[in-house]
Amino acid sequence: xxxxxxxxxxxxxxxxxxxxxxxxxxxxxxxxxxxxxxxxxxxxxxxxxxxxxxxxxxxxxxxxxxxxxxxxxxxxxxxxxxxxxxxxxxxxxxxxxxxxxxxxxxxxxxxxxxxxxxxxxxxxxxxxxxxxxxxxxxxxxxxxxxxxxxxxxxxxxxxxxxxxxxxxxxxxxxxxxxxxxxxxxxxxxxxxxxxxxxxxxxxxxxxxxxxxxxxxxxxxxxxxxxxxxxxxxxxxxxxxxxxxxxxxxxxxxxxxxxxxxxxxxxxxxxxxxxxxxxxxxxxxxxxxxxxxxxxxxxxxxxxxxxxxxxxxxxxxxxxxxxxxxxxxxxxxxxxxxxxxxxxxxxxxxxxxxxxxxxxxxxxxxxxxxxxxxxxxxxxxxxxxxxxxxxxxxxxxxxxxxxxxxxxxxxxxxxxxxxxxxxxxxxxxxxxxxxxxxxxxxxxxxxxxxxxxxxxxxxxxxxxxxxxxxxxxxxxxxxxxxxxxxxxxxxxxx
Ligand SMILES: C[S@@+](CC[C@H](N)C(=O)[O-])C[C@H]1O[C@@H](n2cnc3c(N)ncnc32)[C@H](O)[C@@H]1O
Numbered sequence: 001x002x003x004x005x006x007x008x009x010x011x012x013x014x015x016x017x018x019x020x021x022x023x024x025x026x027x028x029x030x031x032x033x034x035x036x037x038x039x040x041x042x043x044x045x046x047x048x049x050x051x052x053x054x055x056x057x058x059x060x061x062x063x064x065x066x067x068x069x070x071x072x073x074x075x076x077x078x079x080x081x082x083x084x085x086x087x088x089x090x091x092x093x094x095x096x097x098x099x100x101x102x103x104x105x106x107x108x109x110x111x112x113x114x115x116x117x118x119x120x121x122x123x124x125x126x127x128x129x130x131x132x133x134x135x136x137x138x139x140x141x142x143x144x145x146x147x148x149x150x151x152x153x154x155x156x157x158x159x160x161x162x163x164x165x166x167x168x169x170x171x172x173x174x175x176x177x178x179x180x181x182x183x184x185x186x187x188x189x190x191x192x193x194x195x196x197x198x199x200x201x202x203x204x205x206x207x208x209x210x211x212x213x214x215x216x217x218x219x220x221x222x223x224x225x226x227x228x229x230x231x232x233x234x235x236x237x238x239x240x241x242x243x244x245x246x247x248x249x250x251x252x253x254x255x256x257x258x259x260x261x262x263x264x265x266x267x268x269x270x271x272x273x274x275x276x277x278x279x280x281x282x283x284x285x286x287x288x289x290x291x292x293x294x295x296x297x298x299x300x301x302x303x304x305x306x307x308x309x310x311x312x313x314x315x316x317x318x319x320x321x322x323x324x325x326x327x328x329x330x331x332x333x334x335x336x337x338x339x340x341x342x343x344x345x346x347x348x349x350x351x352x353x354x355x356x357x358x359x360x361x362x363x364x365x366x367x368x369x370x371x372x373x374x375x376x377x378x379x380x381x382x383x384x385x386x387x388x389x390x391x392x393x394x395x396x397x398x399x400x401x402x403x404x405x406x407x408x409x410x411x412x413x414x415x416x417x418x419x420x421x422x423x424x425x426x427x428x429x430x431x432x433x434x435x436x437x438x439x440x441x442x443x444x445x446x447x448x449x450x451x452x453x454x455x456x457x458x459x460x461x462x463x464x465x466x467x468x469x470x471x472x473x474x475x476x477x478x479x480x481x482x483x484x485x486x487x488x489x490x491x492x493x
Pocket of ligand 1: 141142143144145147148151166167168169170171172173187188189190193215216217231232233234247256
């Protein structure tokens, strides 16, 4: 196998041709061309970490495995020419013809070569421009990067009525949302991206519920409101005005992010959630949570949770976005221009994370919290939606427990500890990367020890009145306060 030219083989500038590809998904499933299947072929910990310079090693592993999923991996993630008969064996001859018709595959001497990547993600597949292409055009349709997978894995998956995916690109988040939303709108500025996203929605059998519109952020959805908004906006701070639209967030990196937060109140229902993956600038004295709040304004109540995955040193961040042209002097000058621009905007580094904003009823006190959690490298994190739901429900000052309900600890709780000196409690969870231990007030810690499902709230109130020697009214206030403490810390079922 020889590495082919990854620049020439590209879906043409208009985008792929709308072509039904009904054979494809069943064939991909049969061949095992899934996230897990590809990881097993390539021996990498996670798909977004494929490296251009490691292609020879990946191809060696494909040859060793000698299977349909290895051939499809070489074709669709590594940009490799593969003998036509092998791809026909995996997809059928008619399948190869249909992909050529769609402009997604080229027939070349001795084989076929893909003109786009095909990324597996949570049982769906999306075509994009090539991740390994060293030259990216301004109309580049963004591959599934680390950011795309992080958002796909952390978006709350509660059933909703209407979802909006801004900056949809390949349409991946719109397609995933269509599994738990009655209807979805995807929006992008790039008409070429919309050709990809429409084809991808058809490929995954969700087009009746998903619609794609062209325009800037909320412009194509005037007056419409949604229960879930997902977005992977362009966020790279850059002094380079010509950087492709899928990446640049202006010199400060936050032009698009600020605009989308400013419009959020008009488009998010009360109780609705925004999930946004982003690299955000670290600016001393102006934490990202505060900047989000300032863009949102004060006319609605908001719950803000920032999932912070890691910091990215400034120099490393720049190298990831500044192409090396082979001229060290020009490279150094450009690098310094970036550093100077970052200094002028107070940017000391970058962080990667997911920002969640829940719109709350006007009388809710809301919250702002940063959780330092591990990057979700091992698939979907089901914790995020329940966290937000607990924060909203138990943070509501008007919340009252039903007297005949029997509160119990949630299955996520692995252990409860009590510090005999401070009398505070500590809850530990089964997934410590995502649920760091929670400190509980002394009263909440004692109450947690009684929640074995046998006692009603009325029993707990009587027990507390006896223990404290107080009347039932005082005891019921205490029980309510402790249950709220447990609930907000995600300890209750
Ligand atoms: C980083 S890509 C994300 C693609 C995809 N959602 C994902 O997560 O893989 C950003 C996308 O935003 C689009 N975009 C940039 N600015 C936009 C704007 N102001 N309004 C709508 N789309 C925009 C770009 O064309 C690009 O497709």
